[in-house]
Amino acid sequence: MNAKLSLQHVQKTFTDGDRTLTVLKDVSFDIFPGEFVAIVGPSGSGKSTMLSIAGALLSPSSGKLLLDGKNIADASEKERQLIRLHQIGFIFQSSHLLPYLTVKDQLMLMTRLSKESKKDAEQRAERLLTELGLRHRLHQYPERLSGGERQRVAIARAWMNEPDLILADEPTASLDTERGQHVIEQLAQQVKQQKRAAIMVTHDERMLAYCDRVITLEDGAVS
Amino acid sequence: MFLALKELRYEKTRYALVAGIMFLISFLVLFVSGLAQGLAFNNASSLETMNVDHFVLDEEAEHQLTRSLVSDEDQQVIEDGEVDATPFGLHMTMLIREEASNVDVAMMSVDFNSPIAPTIIEGQTPSEGQTLIHESIQEEGIEIGDVVTDNASDMEFEVSGFTEDQTFSHAPIMHVHEEDWREMRDGEFIVSTIAIHGGEEEAAQVGEQLTDSEVITLDEALAGIPGYSAEQGSLTMMIVFLYIIAAFVLAAFFYVITIQKLNQFGIMKAIGSPVSVLAKSLLVQVMILSAVSLTLAIVVTLGASQIMPEGLPFQLTGTMVAISAGLFLLTAIVGSLLSLYKVAKVDALEAIGGAK
């Protein structure tokens, strides 16, 4: 089976003034469809940077990044935008919702951006939100939601365009344990059922039970 | 449209304030434009209503109608020619009144059967010893039947009626009978100017035959009126500056709003939105705000022009409104360019504060 996502000797250097900082030294790993992988490691070890690269938000300084076998390490901004829109669902540490859209519109925005038909999308949005326990919040603005609810909306939004790859950066950080576990359980289930791939950065040991594999990042390298 | 409208609705207060500023600026632009046009018309409504595009003037008159004196030779040439033309006399003078202040007027004499004869709104065509004066003279308390004295000639005239749109150099025009005009100059009919009926072709045809005179356009004739250019120039400058100020103010407003929203633009980009969607949304918002505030400004300006005092020269034609509206929209778009640039440049990760 071919890897959904493959990082090969990925390196990332930031220049900060005249200092250069090598955040990722040499990172290589593969993720296969149906796999749910956890990334752990101390703070500052480069987990978020690695995830941003995998999510086509950042370009690696060197190395290869294969998505469905195609190297996107040097993809143009336009190509990366299309990849983010259609192929990747990104869940940030904080929900990053748009303040002026209601819960349902946050999801509808995704299908509008991908120019999908509205009818199917409405049903899918409502189903996703119902599954995440947000049925009663459909027409509310983010400011009225609790932190946990907002994060669940962000998760639903990441699912909305049915991407093959889900990337989540400490998605449960703002949720209480019970909610957090519930959300991750659902994420794991979706990944299994629909043969998708997911990578989750987490600090929470209890979440690891839902993952197939744990990758530890230390000082910018897989250990 | 989706994003633009949802955001306008959500951020009502903020955008209402911006629209309020845009309304005030566009109202000011329309108002000053109306004033400029009104003043221009009020200055020389007699020339503007003649429906004549070319005039024959003495070459040495420097485009000033009141200084011009068309030579007998040139008068004869035009009279013998095939082009329709109407000579008229014009000079500035003053009416002397006992126990009341004197009034500046322009005295004009023209064949009352010619195409450029004044429109009488009250009273009748004057015979010898009578005069028709522009209606605004009534504000001085002058009525039909009153007798007025011309300071220059010391001649007395009985007011036979009032005209409309007959002013020159902001003064009301008094039309006198040709015989009276002759009498003032010892029997000779002094021709200041000859109005040429027809277009460019006729004007050129006349121009070729002249010896001491030249053909000038209506705009040149207007510009030749003392004070006309200065008046219009300063108003035009005000209008130009208003547009420049509008562009800067709008640019600043849009920019500040855009900077405040960088985080949102970053989110949009991070979830895969193309720049075009963001740019379009911004432009749609600018267009909606402009359209709403412009419509309001037009309605208020037209409403205000209805309740303005009679004496205030104000005139706003449909063309002028359309031109102003177009220019204002353009100004708003120019004002949003800086923000568009900023939106295009925003880095998704940076804007949302790293991959947090």
Ligand SMILES: Nc1ncnc2c1ncn2[C@@H]1O[C@H](COP(=O)(O)OP(=O)(O)O)[C@@H](O)[C@H]1O
């Ligand atoms: N844009 C950047 N410019 C400079 N340094 C950065 C940038 N982004 C991250 N870093 C640095 O890279 C290191 C790893 O950051 P990060 O990937 O956020 O680690 P983690 O998510 O594992 O805590 C940190 O030391 C951080 O300061």
Ligand SMILES: [Mg+2]
């Ligand atoms: Mg991190």
